[in-house]
Amino acid sequence: xxxxxxxxxxxxxxxxxxxxxxxxxxxxxxxxxxxxxxxxxxxxxxxxxxxxxxxxxxxxxxxxxxxxxxxxxxxxxxxxxxxxxxxxxxxxxxxxxxxxxxxxxxxxxxxxxxxxxxxxxxxxxxxxxxxxxxxxxxxxxxxxxxxxxxxxxxxxxxxxxxxxxxxxxxxxxxxxxxxxxxxxxxxxxxxxxxxxxxxxxxxxxxxxxxxxxxxxxxxxxxxxxxxxxxxxxxxxxxxxxxxxxxxxxxxxxxxxxxxxxxxxxxxxxxxx
Amino acid sequence: xxxxxxxxxxxxxxxxxxxxxxxxxxxxxxxxxxxxxxxxxxxxxxxxxxxxxxxxxxxxxxxxxxxxxxxxxxxxxxxxxxxxxxxxxxxxxxxxxxxxxxxxxxxxxxxxxxxxxxxxxxxxxxxxxxxxxxxxxxxxxxxxxxxxxxxxxxxxxxxxxxxxxxxxxxxxxxxxxxxxxxxxxxxxxxxxxxxxxxxxxxxxxxxxxxxxxxxxxxxxxxxxxxxxxxxxxxxxxxxxxxxxxxxxxxxxxxxxxxxxxxxxxxxxxxxxxxxxxxxxxxxxxxxxxxxxxxxxxxxxxxxxxxxxxxxx
Numbered sequence: 001x002x003x004x005x006x007x008x009x010x011x012x013x014x015x016x017x018x019x020x021x022x023x024x025x026x027x028x029x030x031x032x033x034x035x036x037x038x039x040x041x042x043x044x045x046x047x048x049x050x051x052x053x054x055x056x057x058x059x060x061x062x063x064x065x066x067x068x069x070x071x072x073x074x075x076x077x078x079x080x081x082x083x084x085x086x087x088x089x090x091x092x093x094x095x096x097x098x099x100x101x102x103x104x105x106x107x108x109x110x111x112x113x114x115x116x117x118x119x120x121x122x123x124x125x126x127x128x129x130x131x132x133x134x135x136x137x138x139x140x141x142x143x144x145x146x147x148x149x150x151x152x153x154x155x156x157x158x159x160x161x162x163x164x165x166x167x168x169x170x171x172x173x174x175x176x177x178x179x180x181x182x183x184x185x186x187x188x189x190x191x192x193x194x195x196x197x198x199x200x201x202x203x204x205x206x207x208x209x210x211x212x213x214x215x216x217x218x219x220x221x222x223x224x225x226x227x228x229x230x231x232x233x234x235x236x237x238x239x240x241x242x243x244x245x246x247x248x249x250x251x252x253x254x255x256x257x258x259x260x261x262x263x264x265x266x267x268x269x270x271x272x
Numbered sequence: 273x274x275x276x277x278x279x280x281x282x283x284x285x286x287x288x289x290x291x292x293x294x295x296x297x298x299x300x301x302x303x304x305x306x307x308x309x310x311x312x313x314x315x316x317x318x319x320x321x322x323x324x325x326x327x328x329x330x331x332x333x334x335x336x337x338x339x340x341x342x343x344x345x346x347x348x349x350x351x352x353x354x355x356x357x358x359x360x361x362x363x364x365x366x367x368x369x370x371x372x373x374x375x376x377x378x379x380x381x382x383x384x385x386x387x388x389x390x391x392x393x394x395x396x397x398x399x400x401x402x403x404x405x406x407x408x409x410x411x412x413x414x415x416x417x418x419x420x421x422x423x424x425x426x427x428x429x430x431x432x433x434x435x436x437x438x439x440x441x442x443x444x445x446x447x448x449x450x451x452x453x454x455x456x457x458x459x460x461x462x463x464x465x466x467x468x469x470x471x472x473x474x475x476x477x478x479x480x481x482x483x484x485x486x487x488x489x490x491x492x493x494x495x496x497x498x499x500x501x502x503x504x505x506x507x508x509x510x511x512x513x514x515x516x517x518x519x520x521x522x523x524x525x526x527x528x529x530x531x532x533x534x535x536x537x538x539x540x541x542x543x544x545x546x547x548x549x550x551x552x553x554x555x556x557x558x559x560x561x562x563x564x565x566x567x568x569x570x571x572x573x574x575x576x577x578x579x580x581x582x583x584x
Contacts, residue, residue, distance in 0.1 A: 057342075057343075061341075103369075103370075104341075104370050105370060105371070111341070112337075112338070112341065112370070113365070113366075113369050113370040115365070116361060116365040116366075119330075119334050119362060119365065119366050120334075121334075122330070122331040122332075122333070122334020122335050122337075122338065122362075122366070123334045123335070123337050123338035123341075123366060124338060125331070125334070125335050125338060126334060126335035126336060126337055126338020126339040126340075126341075126346075127338040127339070127341060127342060128338075129323070129335065129338070129339060130299075130338065130339045130341075130342035130343075130344050131342070133299070133344070134342070134344070136342075140338075152330075153328075153330040153331055153334065153362070156326070156328035156330060156331035157331050157334065157335075159326065159328070160325060160326070160328070160331055160335065163326075164323075
């Protein structure tokens with residue numbers, strides 16, 4: 001797909017994301033905004049999927065381990081046609097198909113229920129093992145937040161992905177450097193991520209997570225790597241696209257006020 | 273009852289081999305305990321379907337969840353302590369919440385683990401697992417029931433927790449009429465004075481205890497509740513109505529396990545005095561399994577003593 005087109009889609013996704021959060025009145029803007037280009041590239045260019053047949057057996061899978069970032073994920077799924085766009089305004093409300101964290105049983109297109117951090121990569125390993133065992137060609141993508149790398153289960157999963165030679169598994173780290181209590185390095189310290197993943201024998205690629213060419217090339221390299229899994233460390237900006245939200249940890253789980261939303265929509269709509 | 277004794281963990285390993293002969297979409301996961309959980313028996317028979325996930329139970333539960341989404345049926349195996357305890361939240365959120373078709377084979381449950389002591393004697397797993405919505409909890413009472421449970425778990429669509437023991441125990445379900453059905457309790461012995469409702473290895477011990485009591489003129493019935501969730505409400509209520517006194521016996525904490533489940537049913541449907549026999553809100557310790565069961569009053573002698581006293 002043309003890069004200009006991908007950029008247009010990303011802008012629409014950011015606008016939808018903020019509209020959803022405004023309506024919901026609760027949710028997590030920062031991490032939803034930092035992974036928009038990653039999601040758009042995966043769903044509009046890379047993944048082999050049939051939105052009219054969400055449970056198609058041979059589809060590529062995506063696990064959003066950082067489940068709290070789901071507004072942009074839901075916006076992408078809706079843009080792809082998994083469900084009607086009107087549903088987006090029901091996010092986090094009674095009876096909604098769009099739960100506060102992804103639920104595979106209520107939202108078409110969601111491949112795994114997530115939200116409790118640190119569990120997605122293990123599940124991705126399981127799907128990738130099953131694909132290998134059944135000689136199926138589908139690929140498995142897992143998006144983790146950088147903050148959730150504090151969870152030890154990730155490092156258990158990293159070992160098992162190498163043991164089972166899961167070259168059909170691609171891990172993408174939305175490396176926006178911030179988590180609830182502040183910077184990754186102040187909260188726990190996860191750096192140097194590239195060296196850690198390399199020491200675990202993963203194929204490591206580092207990119208600008210807002211650059212479509214970078215993302216596209218990295219996903220391609222992951223596909224052509226055999227015998228071991230690939231991790232794409234995507235340097236991103238938390239709150240990307242909204243001037244006053246960028247790189248500020250307070251926007252992890254905070255909803256803007258009315259005046260701020262007006263500014264947000266001026267910025268985002270001006271873009272489109 | 274026959275003289276042959278077999279541990280239900282051994283039944284589990286054997287049953288997996290038999291199951292694979294009929295259903296080749298199963299896959300067995302283990303966490304560096306294949307010799308102890310007896311999935312080693314399956315590994316020997318079907319090596320390419322046995323996955324050793326290392327000493328990393330949380331990750332193993334996630335892998336099982338992922339595998340199950342593709343239509344394969346994973347049997348995840350480790351000690352009860354680590355399946356229900358360490359990996360509780362993974363079982364709850366990655367398996368229970370999405371209601372995935374994962375079968376958990378948890379061995380080394382209860383104090384009959386023996387010499388390994390308190391850290392490995394899980395007396396809390398039934399309590400933990402039965403709080404998860406949609407989770408089936410099965411605690412078989414002998415080899416025959418354990419093997420039937422594995423097959424039934426496969427045929428059930430959804431998460432199942434199966435509890436197996438380390439200690440070899442007698443076979444008690446060898447009647448030709450024996451039939452295993454998830455959620456259906458089994459009347460092992462009729463009685464008029466009171467009913468013992470037992471689970472797991474305590475069923476055999478309770479039958480023996482009832483026989484001892486019969487010699488003293490006490491007519492005590494025994495019900496085997498192999499499925500603690502969903503529990504056989506009708507049978508429990510019927511026993512309470514018929515005998516007016518209920519005693520629960522389990523190799524598990526008296527908090528949250530079979531005793532609690534029976535009390536929940538009766539308090540809402542047929543308030544009845546219940547004596548709960550089990551591990552009395554304390555940790556176990558090292559010792560031979562049989563000695564520990566005696567010490568904790570969970571062998572025939574102990575059950576006989578407590579129940580006889582209760583019925584005085």
